[in-house]
Amino acid sequence: MDKRNNPLYLAWRRFLRSKPGIISGIVLLVLYLVAFLAGFLAPNNLTVQHPDAIYQPPQRVYFFRDGRPVRPYVYQLKRERDPVTFISTYREERSQPTPIRFFIAQGEPYRFLGFKTNWHLFGVAEREGYFFPLGTDQFGRCLFSRILVGSQVSLTVGVIGVLISFLIGILLGGISGYFGGWVDTLIQRITEVLLSIPRLPILMALSTVIPASWPSTYVYLGIIAVLSFIGWAGLARVVRGQVLALREVDYVTAAVAQGASNLRIILRHIVPNLSSYLIVTATLALPGYIIGESALSFLGLGIKEPMASWGLLLKDAQNFQSLSLYPWLLTPGILIFISVLAYNFFGDALRDAADVRSRD
Amino acid sequence: MNRRGFLQQAALGLGAGILAPGLWARGLAQGGAANVPANLFQEIGRRGGTLTLPLGSTPQSWNYFAVIDNFAYTVLNNVFDRLMQLDQISFELVGVLAESWSISKDARTTTVKLRSGIKWSDGTPFTADDVLFTFTEVASNTNLRANQAATLTVAGVPLRFEKVDDLTFRVISSKPYGAVLQALTFSPILPRHKLAQFKPKEDPGGFSRVWATNTDPKEIVGTGPFILQSYVPDQKVTLVRNPNSWRRDPQGNQLPYFDRLEYLIIRDPNVQIAQFRAGNLDQVPITGAQFPELKRLEVGGAKIRVLSGSTIYTSPPHWGFNFDVPNPELRELFRNLTFRKAMQFAVNRKRIIEDVYNGLAVLPGHGVAPGTFWYYDTRSYLGEFSLERAAGLLDSLGLRRGSDGQRRLPSGRVLEFAFTYASDSAPFAAIAAILQNDLRQIGVKLNLQGIQQGTLLATATGGNFESILMAYGDQPDPQLRKDIWQPGGQLNYWHRSVWPDRGSTEPKFDQMFPWEKNIWEIFRQAEQLGDQNERKRLYDRWQLLSAQNLPVIMIAKPTAVAAGHARLGNFFARDNRIIFTNFSMFEKA
Amino acid sequence: MGSYLLRRILVAIPTLLLISVLVFAIIQLQPGGFLENLLEDPRVSRETIENIRRQYLLDQPVWVQYLHWLGGIVRGDFGYSFLNSRPVSELIWERMGWTVFLAALTILATWVIAIPLGIYTALNRYGPSSTALNFVGYFGLATPDFLVALLLIFLVLQSGGTAVGGLFSPQYIDAPWSWARFQDMLAHLWIPLIVIGLDGTATIMRQMRANLLDVLSQDYIRTARAKGLAERVVLWKHAVRNAINPLISLAGLQLPTLISSTIIASIVLSLPTIGPFLYDSLLNKDQYVVMALLMLSAVLLMVGNLLADVLLAWVDPRIRYE
Secondary structure, eight states, X not given: OOGGGOHHHHHHHHHHTOHHHHHHHHHHHHHHHHHHTHHHHOSSOSSOOOGGGTTOOOOOOEEEETTEEEEEEEEEEEEEEOTTTXXXXXXXXXXXXXXXXXXEEEEEEEEETTEEEEEEEEEOXXXXXXOOTTOBOTTOOBHHXXXXXXXXXXXXXXXXXXXXXXXXHHHHHHHHHHXXXXXXXXXXXXXXXXXXXXXXXXXXXHHHHXXXXXXXXXXXXXXXXXXXXXXXXXXXXXXXHHHHXXXXXXXXXXXXXXXXXXXXXXXIIIHHHHHHHHHHHHHHHHHHHHHHHHHHHHTTOSSOTTSOOXXXXXXXXXXXXXXXXXXXXXXXXXXXXXXXXXXHHHHHHXXXXXXXXXXX | OOHHHHHHHHHHTOOTTTSSXXXXXXXXXXXXXXXXXXXXXXXXXXXXXXXXXXXXXXXXXXXXXTOOOHHHHHHHTTTOOOXXXXXXXXXXXXXXXXXXXXXXXXXXXXXXXXXXXXBOTTSOBOOHHXXXXXXXXXXXXXXXXXXOTTTTEETTEEOEEEEEETTEEEEEOSSOOTTHHHHHHTOOOOOHHHHGGGOTTTOHHHHHHTTBTTSOGGGOOOSSSEEXXXXXXXXXXXXXXXXXXXXXXXXXXXXXXXXXXXEEEOOOHHHHHHHXXXXXXXXXXXXXXXXXXXXXXXXXXXXXXXXXXOOSOSOOEEEEEOTXXXXXXXXXXXXXXXXHHHHHHTOOHHHIIIIISTXXXXXXXXXXXXXXXXXXXXXXXXXXXXXXXXXXXXXXXXXXXXXXXXXXXXXXXXXEEEEEEETTXXXXXXXXXXXXXXXXXXXXEEEEEEEOGGGHHHHHHTTOOSEEEEEOOOOSSGGGGHHXXXXXXXXXXXXXXXXXXXXXXXXXXXXXXHHHHHHHHHHHHHHTOOOHHHHHHHHHHHHHHHHHHOSEEEOOEEOEEEEEETTEESOEEETTEEEOOTTTOEEOO | OHHHHHHHHHHHHHHHHHHHHHHHHHHHHSXXXXXXXXXXXXXXXXXXXXXXXXXXXXXXXXXXXXXXHHHXXXXXXXXXXXXXXXXXXXXXXXXXXHXXXXXXXXXXXXXXXXXXXXXXXXXXXXXXXXXXXXXXXXXXXXXXHHHHHHHHHHHHHHTTOOOOSSSSOGGXXXXXXXXXXXXXXXXXXXXXXXXXHHHHHHHHHHHHHHHHHHHHTXXXXXXXXXXXXXXXXXXXXXXXXXXXXXXXXXXXXXXXXXXXXXXXXXXXXXXXXXXXXXXXXXXXXXXXXXXXXXXXXXHHHHHHHHHHHHHHHHHOTTOOOO
8 A cells, every 4th residue: 555545654644744743742752761860860768758958949050160071070068047037048169069970779679570679770989979850859869760650650550540530431422322221311410429429528538448558559559440430421512512513424324223232332433533533531630630639649649758759849848838938849840840841832733643533 | 616727727826726816815913903914915006007907718607506607606705705715925714704703612613703794896895604505505516517516515414604703603513624724715705695696406407597697797796805897708806996996905995906806818828928028918728838938028128027936736747547448468567566666666746846847847746845844855766767776677567678668567568558639738738748758768658649739628537547647636625526536535536446336435445455444544544634734744654655656656746927007016936835816906106 | 212211210219328327337437526625625525425425326336327317308407507506407508608609600610611621732742831831720720729828828928918818808798799899809709719720721721632532543433534625614613523422421420529529629718618518527427417518529420420421422423321
């Protein structure tokens, strides 16, 4: 078959027309790569507290000394406490530069592809001082390392959650709209019941039921299940509305007349027509999951301390004190923003690319 | 007290009476025309203006005894007066509506003389009949939600109130009752001529419904400095000066100075601070965590003043272990004093005070606020933070570390247990993270279990935890906190197996540790003593027993912090106390 | 259509009953309760708690409590708030005005802004202005609403403003309506509108864009163009009308947000609406208030769904309900 008529190739060509789409794709790729290599890229352990470095601002990296380029280095910061306001201030100790070392093996081992290792891409030797590229939190934990490791949770919770809730939503919504009659009534009543059930008391009840000894990974899977179980009902309604309309469209009635099976009609004729709507809805639903996870943490249901996720990290920034004194705590918010932005622009481009009939 | 309100304050490190517009009036001041304590005044104020304060939630009712709601009380404390209250500096009782009192030799009869010439805001004279109505028909009525029968009872027999004349009454108890004056401070005095018609005794349900928040404010008459004028649900409560207010400043001017007192209903503490900084609020309750930012603004020249001082009422957090946890190995461990001592060595109080409370906390007492009359110095029993000594004690219990660094229980299972805390309270969450981190270094795994502040107390008293970070507010007299510290009390949540059976009042002594029996006996005896020094000796022993046996591990006692606009007069700190009342403050010219 | 409506309403009754049973059960599952809260107070004895329990039938089995509540509903009595010692209906009524006002205003603003923007971004899909508009929309999506609220308040504060939360400055809260009060409200209103509306605006805008692009590539649009219909007629009469259809189902789901959505944002913004009231009641397990509010929300949801279905059939002749 001629390459120019291959639909995938044509879609790819259309995708390439969208610059934001390409950039977003690259950003997402980088984000997931970083999440995959988080343990290696993080210079510090994410749970180790440094009581002598609480709320330390990001350390500046220097590339030049006396005007000449040298191996990158940082200065150690010395904490001073204002006796009146109790504000911690930090001062660079210019006397001693601390060189940044690359491929350094130190600290607690982490797991990577089943192996235990303690190699890090960069960092400063433990005996020489600290290096916190994005500063530290209330306990003196490295924010940069926490963000990297936290991305593993935040970048997957949304995707898995959306997949699960879409699967249920499309299936039940599709069945409801396609078959109509008592099936429709039943499924619609179920969605109404589900949508009517209050979230907060359910979650509060759950938070006391889940044992505290559960490892974060279990809790994490639990969250995804809960979020997607709650999340599908709204989608099912919209899919149903769409299917109701499409059911009467000529080519569907024609397919029915030809005796095509129901499943075939749903999958071949109806779902593709919904794809545009679904892609957009999916990318719109993602931030809800990323942020929703942080709300769950608040109820003691989400990722627990000392583990990290972007939502949990952003919680630390949600007061005036942090906004004005420790603005670097907002970085997880910026990352949530960037990833959501990337997902959505990527989704737009994908939608346009999948739009087979588009001629312009 | 509304539990959420209480725990919020507990977490914020604020006492019930401190930023609530406590009317901590004192008895007769020396000389002058003042009938309120002279130490409330830095200078004589100027009449006029509006005082605007925040209120953390919507008040539930204007009927003091029908709801337990701190926000309603905050407002109502401006409208009604107590017989007596604690002095802001000395923490001693001084008269408000009471002019003087005397206690008989056998400590069973207390005679109280009321201040003369006081009128209700509608002009009706205030008499001993109002006091008797309040105590006998309302405050000791167990069918009303916010009744105070528990404190108006000694050794199971209710106190008796008798009128002597229009301005004198007697309180008679069957046994000596050492906390009788404290018990009298709890009730605001209500107007009999307005409320007796609703028959609180015969129809408690009906009485609870009167004076709901949609009542005509004119109906709600009081003796306090302000009276209600209007209420806009979820937005604002407005009070105006009581025309019959009896309070006078040292020059004989009628108090309050402010014409109006407005409460803006703002739930989010952050937004309260924003409103304060925007100039819409005159005062704002803050915590140690918010102190640096506001102090920085003050130092930077903003027109605000940030004060700190010691207080009774802040709630010191403590770490409780469930002596009745289902897991038998943990149960044995939690009941073991050596284990609890090891855990105490792992509590880095210095760091918690420095980093979590920004230095605005002190070493805790055991059930009593440091620096007050009842306090017994137990600081030497708190021990220094030492992970080595903690590890040593754990080793001595045979809890050895495995190859993975985790300690093992005798059965070979990893030593781990849950730590329940309020995840929506910043100080509690920070304490949890610090403890978890330190314990990890000595091979003890703490599983953090964050829950909502609002469900913390129910979780504790329901026994649904392994270990928990809790806080109870301190009170001026230990008798008032016996439900917490006396084993078998309804708030003594860490040892529920000694609780009395349903229908019984006798706790299960056979389940108690010897030191618990001692403490139980101390509270029983102290309740029925009139001699305060003798009571103090008993309570000293209780505090010592607690410090030695660690029923719970006390963490820190937060200091009171307050921020006010620079235009507020008579809002100041003296002798490490924050001093202000809504009737003595004024707007500087 | 008449019999269809009747059938839907008849089906709604058992559904509502089922919801009420479920909701009641879930409230019971929640730990704690308003009585346990009372114990903290040094004055409250176990005896008092038992008395109150009896007064409010809380000592009865859960199903007795439920039937008692249901019996009240049949008589038009929505129960009694434990916390406030007042009938539930009064308390809800006090807050209804501002709640409906804010919700209606937000929903209106959302749709009025989002639909044109969606159309615009669909028609100029590779233009820089579309990208910029999308960017703003995503900002709203990507930030939790209460953080947006906090940030806006922070910005107002830093720039020396005083309108930081609430609907009025203190002196106008209980003032009679006047031009000055109206202006004061406008100065406060924009923050809640942005905070509550941003999320919805971005969602609807994005979906409108996608739907319109879909419709524009359909055969009938090309047919219409080929027939020589004016581009304006093609766009507005055919394309946009069809593109809005899927959003109608979505609109049906928006009615209950009157009550339960943006609870936290309302708390942060000190709005006198039902959200924070519901939150307090939930935390304190004030069960009849919670039941009343959640059932109201369920009824609104069903009404919304029904209206959406009827509307869908009305605007889209392809849909038939038999």
